[in-house]
Amino acid sequence: MRTITLIDAIREAYQEEMRRDEDVFMVGQDIRGAIFPHTKGLVEEFGSDRIVDTPIAESGMYGVALGAAQEGMRPIVDFMFGGFSYVTFSECTVTTGQYHFLHGSPRSLPIVMTAGVGTGQRLANDHAMSIHGTFAHHPGIKVAMPSTPYDAKGMFKAAIRDNNPVMIPWHMGIMMLKGDVPELGEDYVVPLGVADIKREGSDVTVMANSLQLQHALKVADKLQEEGISCEIIDPRSFVPFDLDTVLKSLEKTNRLVVVDEDWESGSFANTVSANVMEAGFDLLDAPVTRVTLPNMPVPGGYMEDYIVPTPEKIEAAIRKVLA
Amino acid sequence: MSLNKKQMIKLFTNLVRTSHYDKMMYRRMMQGKLIGFYHPAEGAVAPGVGACTFLKKDDNLNPHHRGHGIIHMVSKGIDVSTFLAEHTGKETGCCKGRSAFHFHYPDDKVYQQSGFIGHNFAPTVGWGYAAKRRGKSQVVMNCSGDGSYGEGRAHESMLMCQNWQLPVIFFCENNGMAIFSSSEEMHPTEDISSLAQGYGMPAVIVDGQDVFAVAEVAMAAIDRARKGKGPSFVECKTMRFNEHDIGTPDLKGWEDRSEEEHADMRKREPVRLATERVLADAILTQTKIDGIHEASLKEIEGVEEFADNSEICLPSEEELLADVFVD
Structure with a gap:
């Protein structure tokens, strides 16, 4: 076991899954420069083709993930702050959640959505709101949120491997929380749906x-x-x-x-x-x-x-x- | 690009086929044999035929909502009998009878019919991204109307596709009307394609009543995208002969569209124009043309029979709940 922070645990999940599967990539805004440290250093390893920064255009940004997932890829979308998902809300809730079911369930959308959420920074509403309840309201999307570094790494890995859309935000108030995780190279997942x-x-x-x-x-x-x-x-x-x-x-x-x-x-x-x-x-x-x-x-x-x-x-x- | 005889015959045939499909959908809606609503395409069949007839199976397509995608999908070579079955709530439908008008032909790269106008623009970026990432020569034919270009998503999409030089064609079928609102009133410029200029994207305007002119322009745009030269914008000036969807009044603003406007529009009915052209150029004889009409009607008869002979789909709530997520 090692002791790392929750935000580092999330980054390790991205790294390991992106090394494992070429179709996994990330799209967001300023993720190459790592506005939050969960994406720090990823562009050096995976390049700008897989760590994709877009203009401030959330629908277009989410559209990269939606279209690529329809094409069989496995995108991770970073909304930066959870509230920013509302800017492309119809796509990431209604359109995404109904895609599999409404089309007779031949294909699903393996999209992972994430964002920093929660109070504690005194940033007010749009930068401090939670989104798990809102996403849970919409059928067809899995929703999870980790509480420890061990869970964070295992749950993000499970989310990336899941064939369904998954919204998995992380709370900014515990981003530097330290905890034990298995040694690098020890593959594990924490299954979604288990308390x-x-x-x-x-x-x-x-x-x-x-x-x-x-x-x-x-x-x-x-x-x-x-x-x-x-x-x-x-x-x-x-x-x-x-x-x-x-x-x-x-x-x-x-x-x-x-x-x-x-x-x-x-x-x-x-x-x-x-x-x-x-x-x-x-x-x-x-x-x-x-x-x-x-x-x-x-x-x-x-x-x-x-x-x-x-x-x-x-x-x-x-x-x-x-x- | 100039068209050869074989290409002209294919375009003419698809134009005839799809206009009969549109009439069939109209008729079925009036007969109460179609679930939901229908947005007739009459008057605006040529753009979809010109855009899609020479697409490859691997090319992404977002069909225009008018005609419920049938014009575009039939032209691309998709068998839409399962879509008619879907639109009639049958278990043989392309979406197991769950979707009404939301078609889905993933093997033919048609992924969605969004009930939200303008929701084609965002995933268009993703289709283009996937094509470029994988180094395939597939292109994205992104068809939608003048109204859809009011959506901010259109602009985000043009911005990003041009930025990344993605193989996308922004194919605007400008019939001048979005439900009751005229393009004239809702857009600051006469041509929707003026928007492309702001993104440094090449754009062209074409007579959308002339299927051959549309196809020439579309083929050039497709060729450009396939060669990795980036996106382009095609604006077809077309018409909407009928009301927005069957049963709503045919208004412009809040007043009826005039009889003069209708009479003027119908002078440029695309099948008639194409027929005159193929006869004048001796591409087809009247006998051959009659044969194309007959074959189209027969094809559609088969499509209707398939839908009508299929069972209504009524699974249990438990079965449906089990299908919300994939394992």
Whole structure:
């Protein structure tokens, strides 16, 4: 095992998959110069033909991926910031998601979409929003987000090898998070659609991902001192979603807090809450409680601190379901 | 490029075939034998025939939405009987009866019929990129109307294709109308092809009622792209004889298009013009021409029989859900 950052783990996934398969290539804006370090040094190894910078023209940029995937290639599209995917939203959600199904399922689109997402930089709405819930709303697209360097490398490799379109953003708040990954040359993937119990516990189940997972783990440490045992589940994938792991945990804890860094309205947290109510109502001793962003545009500057899910808010939610 | 006799006969034949296909679709829509809607191509059949008759199987094609792609696909040599089956909701349809009007012939490099006008432009860049990356001589024939050039995507696509010198033909079939809105009112310049100038892309304007003129220009553009000389822009000045789609009023702005306008347009009906030409040039006799019409009608009869004799496709919800993702 080695210790590397999450952003380096993502880059290793790109490198290994691009060496393995000539049809894998990246398209984005300023990825050669590496505006975010997940693409640092790639152009030197793979050239401008495979590390493709486009003008500031998101539809055209996404079109490179869409058309090339229809031609049988395996593109990775980098939107830079998640919110920028909205500039070509119809292509990357509706058109992409329906392609396989609506045509009678003879061919799929092996497109990987990625972007930096999330709060923490105080950059405001368009640079701070989450997109996993929005993409999960659209049928035909897998959606996942890693929480650790190990998961990041394994999940990005799985996404690139997947024959379906996959949106796999990464949270800017944990880009420098360090963690253990296998030695270079040891090939592994983390399959999409499999949740992971990041901490075992017996009193309450907390579902959290990415930066929020780090918050939840801290809260669990603190509450342990009071004798409250939290089980922390990282969904890792939103589509397909591993509901069974959550239900199994609830057999033990009977209480669920869902932390989701997304607006409350139409959020993935709502989906989980509804799924659990429909499939596991009898397992619940308290209503499912959500920790989400309030329905307001994410403010920038210091005000961001008031609306993001914090360890304090997660702790309060846990105490509420245990009350 | 000048056309030889064999090429002229092929173009004439495709023009006759596709105009009968268009009439068949119109008739079926009126008879209630077509799912959804139909956007008739009458008056504007020549551009698609000229653009696609000499494409190779490996060339990418985005058909114009008018005529629901049939003009272009038939001209490229695609058997569209499975598309009519699709358009009638049958299990033999090219998309298993799921798509209504969204065709898909990936082996013939026709990947989509987008319900979003202008959504041909973005993947066009990707098709061109793939062709160039793989060093193949395939070209991309990107057909769409004057209205589609209002989309920002058109500009992004021209920008990138010209930047990277991709083998793409921006083939604009300018019939002067987008639903009720005239090109005259919606575009600042008379010619859509003026836009190409801003990207340093060569452009040409051609009489879109003359299938032979269109084909000569299209062949030159295809040849240029195939030789790696980059994209070009072809604007066909054409016409829309009917309303936008069957059943909507035939307006310009908010008023009916005039009878004079209709009478003027029909003077330049492309099949009639082509017929006069092949007779005058002694390319075909009237007997041969009659034979082409008869063969076309017979072909279409077979296509309709195939669709009509197929079963309606009604799989279970479970079967459909299992098809959202591939394993």
